[in-house]
Amino acid sequence: MLGLGLIGGSLLRALDRAGRPAFGWNRSAATVDAAAAAGHDADTDLSAVLARAAQQDALVVVATPTPIVGEILAQVARHAPGCALTDVVSVKQAVADAVAERGLSARYVGGHPMAGTSRSGWDATDPDLFVDAPWVVCADDDTDPMVWSTVADVALAVGARVVPVATEDHDPLVAAISHLPHLTAAVTATVGAGPGDLALRLAAGSFRDGTRVAGTAVDLQRAMIEANGPAVLTLLSEAIDRLTAARDELRDSGTVHTLVEDGHRARTRWDAMRGADPEPIVDVTVGSDGWAAELRRQAHLGRVWTGPGQTRRDSPG
Amino acid sequence: MLGLGLIGGSLLRALDRAGRPAFGWNRSAATVDAAAAAGHDADTDLSAVLARAAQQDALVVVATPTPIVGEILAQVARHAPGCALTDVVSVKQAVADAVAERGLSARYVGGHPMAGTSRSGWDATDPDLFVDAPWVVCADDDTDPMVWSTVADVALAVGARVVPVATEDHDPLVAAISHLPHLTAAVTATVGAGPGDLALRLAAGSFRDGTRVAGTAVDLQRAMIEANGPAVLTLLSEAIDRLTAARDELRDSGTVHTLVEDGHRARTRWDAMRGADPEPIVDVTVGSDGWAAELRRQAHLGRVWTGPGQTRRDSPG
Incomplete structure (x- = not known):
C-alpha cells in the first residue's frame, strides 16, 4: 500500500x-x-x-x-x-x-x-x-x-x-457523479455565503447537504478534478447550459419546472437503484x-x- | 394552524x-x-x-x-x-x-x-x-x-x-441559502444521471448529498422558488457566471482553484458558525x-x- x-x-x-x-x-x-x-x-x-x-x-x-x-x-x-x-x-x-x-x-x-x-x-x-x-x-x-x-x-x-x-468509460462517468458535484457544491456555498454572515446563520438543510463536499481539502479536490479536465469541461458546459435555460425559463415564463422535474426524476431513479441489492x-x-x-x-x-x-x-x- | x-x-x-x-x-x-x-x-x-x-x-x-x-x-x-x-x-x-x-x-x-x-x-x-x-x-x-x-x-x-x-431582506437571503441550492441540486442530479444507469450505480457520497433536496416534491420546490422569482434570477445569474469562469479557467489554465477555494472558504465559515451557540x-x-x-x-x-x-x-x- x-x-x-x-x-x-x-x-x-x-x-x-x-x-x-x-x-x-x-x-x-x-x-x-x-x-x-x-x-x-x-x-x-x-x-x-x-x-x-x-x-x-x-x-x-x-x-x-x-x-x-x-x-x-x-x-x-x-x-x-x-x-x-x-x-x-x-x-x-x-x-x-x-x-x-x-x-x-x-x-x-x-x-x-x-x-x-x-x-x-x-x-x-x-x-x-x-x-x-x-x-x-x-x-x-x-x-x-x-x-x-x-x-x-x-x-x-x-x-x-x-x-x-472500460478505462476510457471511467473518467466521464466519474466527472458526472463525483467531480461535477464538487464544483456545483462550491458554487452553492459561494453564492449562498454571498449576502454575508446573516445568510449563513439562516442556512439549514439544503445548504448543509448541498455544500458538504465543498469542505473537502482544496488540494484533494483540485487534484482529482484537474486530472480529469476534458471530461469535467464537457459536463461543466452542460451544467451551465441547463442553469442558463432554467434562468431564461424563470425570467420569461415565471417557472423552473423543467430543471426541477429533471432533477427530481434523476434523484428518484438513484433512490430506487440504491434500494435494491x-x-x-x-x-x-x-x-x-x-x-x-x-x-x-x-x-x-x-x-x-x-x-x-x-x-x-x-x-x- | x-x-x-x-x-x-x-x-x-x-x-x-x-x-x-x-x-x-x-x-x-x-x-x-x-x-x-x-x-x-x-x-x-x-x-x-x-x-x-x-x-x-x-x-x-x-x-x-x-x-x-x-x-x-x-x-x-x-x-x-x-x-x-x-x-x-x-x-x-x-x-x-x-x-x-x-x-x-x-x-x-x-x-x-x-x-x-x-x-x-x-x-x-x-x-x-x-x-x-x-x-x-x-x-x-x-x-x-x-x-x-x-x-x-x-x-x-x-x-x-x-x-x-426586515421583510425586504428576507427573500434575497433565502434565495441564496435555500432556493438556489434546490436548483444546483437539480442540475447536479440531471447532469450526473446523464451517462445512464451505470453512472447512477457508481454514484456515492458527493452525489447523494449534493442532490438530496432535488428529491423534494416538485410542486413544493416550484412553489417556493417561483414565488421568489426576482431574487432567484439574480442568484442564478451569479451561479452561471461563477461556473462559466471556472470552466474558462479550467480550459485555459488547467485549474479550478478559484471556485474550489471560494467554496471551501464559504463552507468552512458556515461550519465554524454552526458550532457556536x-x-x-x-x-x-x-x-x-x-x-x-x-x-x-x-x-x-x-x-x-x-x-x-x-x-x-x-x-x-
Missing part, C-alpha cells in the same frame, strides 16, 4: 482485519508511526517497501495523491517492475498513461473505490469505508486476467462491490475468450462481480 | 407537546383524521375553524402551500379579520403583499422557520423539527410589537431560535422606540431573540 491517507490507510486497516497480509508505505513519519501504533506494518522507506513487495510478489497498490503518482510509478518501475499493480486514484486514463510511460502496463489493472468522506489523512481512515461501496476494476480487452482477479479479490475482501468498466455477474470465467467485454456488458445491466463460480441459477448445466 | 403539512403539522404537534392550546385545519380529511387519531384538535371546515379563532382571539398561522395562500387569506379576512396573523411560507414579500391586499397588514407579522426535510405531508411531521432551527420573524419599522411578541413566543415555545429580519439579543424592549431596527441590527451581529428580559451581562445597570 503506497500511501496511507483516507483510502490507502482504510484499505490497509480493512485488509489487516480481513486477515490478508498487507504492508504500507507513507512519506510522513507521523502517519507511519500512527499506523504502526495501531498494529499495522508500515514504513517510510519507499525503496525498501518496494523491494519487499518484489520479493513476495505482492500486489502493489498506488494510493497517493494524484500529483505524485508519476513519481511513485517511477520507483515501482525501478524496484518492483514485475509486481501486479493497481491504484485507487479517482481518474483512470491519466494513471494508465503514466503507467504506460514507465513500461508497467502489462501487469497493471486500474481501480477506483467509490468511497470517501470530506475528511482526509490517517485519522479519517475507517476499515468499514468500502463495505457495499462500488469499486471500479478496469476491464479492457488487453487486461491481464490474473491481475484483474487479484485486484477484484482485494476489493471483495474489504466488502466492496466490484464493477468492471445488485444482481451478481454470472457465467463468466475470467481469462476465457471475450471475458472482459462480457464483464463490461453485464456491469452495464447493473450487475456486480462477486467472485468466480457464479452461474445462472436457472442455467440448465 | 391553517394547513397540517410538514411545517404546520409539526408545529401543531410541537405546540401540543409544549402544552400550548392549538387547533388546526386541513383541506384533506385523511390528514385531519390522522391528526385527530394522534390526539390533536383538527377539522376540515375552514370557516368554522376561523370563527373559533376569532372567538378565542387566537393567533392564526398560515401554513398552506404558497399557491393557495391568497385564497386562505381571503377566508381569514372574512371570518377572523381581527386575529393576530402570521405564516410559515418560505417567501415573505409576496405574502406581505397578499396580506395587504386583504387589508390584514396591521395585525400581520411574517415568519419563516428554516427547517424542513425532503419529505412532506402529515406523515413527515416531527415535533422536534424546530429545535435549534432559525425562525425568521419579520421586524419592520411599522410592525405591531404585540403581534411580533406573540409570534416570537410561539417559535421559542417549540425550541426555535428567533431571528428578526448564538449570543442572545440584549437590552431591547419590544415596542419601545426603534425596537425593530435595534432587533435587526443585533441579528446582523449574529444574535438571536430569546425572549424579553435579556440584559447585557456586563451592563452597569
